[in-house]
Amino acid sequence: MPKLLIYGASGYTGLIAAHHASSLGLSFILGGRSGSTKVAALAQELSVEYRLFDVMQPGPIDTAFEGISVLLNCAGPFNLTAEPLMAACIRNGVHYLDIAAELDSYLFAEKLDLEARKAGVMLMPGCGGSVVMLGCLAGKAIENVKDPVGIDISLCVSGPMSRGSAISASRNMSSEVMQRENGELVTGEPGAIIQLDFDNGAGSVDNYPLTLPDLITIWKATKVRNIRTFVHVAGGVFPTGHLDALPDGPTQEEREAAPYHAAVKVTAQDGTVTAAVLHTVNGYTFTGLASTEAARKVLVGVFEPGFQTPAVVFGNDFVQTIGQSQVKIL
Known part of the structure; x- marks a missing residue:
């Protein structure tokens, strides 16, 4: 079964997204920075698996991405997390979603668009908010x-x-x-x-x-x-x-x-x-709900490779x- 990884799940909006994913019955695991005790506690509460890794360590990221088909990145600041996680998604054939409000994530997605298309991977920063x-x-x-x-x-x-x-x-x-x-x-x-x-x-x-x-x-x-x-x-x-x-x-x-x-x-x-x-x-409520709904759609095959926007892929409604x-x- 396709599986979702919610990275930054112990953050304020990530927590809303994780609880909504649980209420939807999605197949997902939690992710966070190395040493995070909050992610472990949340995983126990929701009865799901968790994986800890830092975004600047490609090896541990690749290991954490095993069995994952969609990443929802809720870990800011996105000028630090978006580009390495996008690169990891392209490398591992994982679709990338995030909730960024900063321009950096979108500029990174533009830069990596062609590479993502060749890999058949979608980059969708701003899937909520x-x-x-x-x-x-x-x-x-x-x-x-x-x-x-x-x-x-x-x-x-x-x-x-x-x-x-x-x-x-x-x-x-x-x-x-x-x-x-x-x-x-x-x-x-x-x-x-x-x-x-x-x-x-x-x-x-x-x-x-x-x-x-x-x-x-x-x-x-x-x-x-x-x-x-x-x-x-x-x-x-x-x-x-x-x-x-x-x-x-x-x-x-x-x-x-x-x-x-x-x-x-x-x-x-x-x-x-x-x-x-x-x-x-x-x-905040909207972002947690919309990002999880976006991930649910991608999990069932609603995606287009490359840099994409929610309105284009999911429709204006x-x-x-x-x-x-x-x-x-x-």
Whole structure:
């Protein structure tokens, strides 16, 4: 039976994914860094096998990948874990999935695309989180748009951040904002604030430009030549003070009280604008559920070799199979 390896399973989102994999009855094992006692404890709780290895040691990785057909990498920071694990997946014929929010993982996948295709291996960074939310929303919005030339898309985030997310975000923060212009990634305007209505009762709100991996994935899926990505923060999401002292992440109650939304405007060649919104569960809940559902699909043979996006491989409706998510064309 094809088997899934969840690496970084003791992290905050990895834990959600592992529990969901168990509830689905998937054939899976847990993975973590050498010396991790949390992974061993979780494996005992879920009655599954576990394997420990470090990403910079090819030999132990190859041994750990024996009998594995799909890897779900939940271990950040992804600028350190994605490339060696992608290379190991290509080397061992294992499909690669991750939950990265940083650009690095997607740039690595672009670089390794041809090698992965030759090996018959799929590389799908961002199989959960904003890449599914925004990619599927953009895909639905342009389905009936003739000659789309521009996409402005934004994620409305709310609720507390996990410790891992806060630390990764602080390391990757930059004053430089990127956008897709005439098909190329270029430096954008940091102060280019736009107004969008998320259809959540708050009316039109400010959205700030932010470099999101969707600049790569939406471009890959749609080939719309001009794409800008934004974020609206509902409340004081980003923590202050000593990030290492933060709790692992929000409680289930905090997640349930903080749903996410997304909004998109697609401009056609003739100037017509199509707007759509997404209403969904909290981002951490969504990522844990969507990444596991993506892995389940790949386990039963739903994949395409090379660098791929969830919207392309699973379809634009994939987002609406996760946690009662709803896309609405306005």
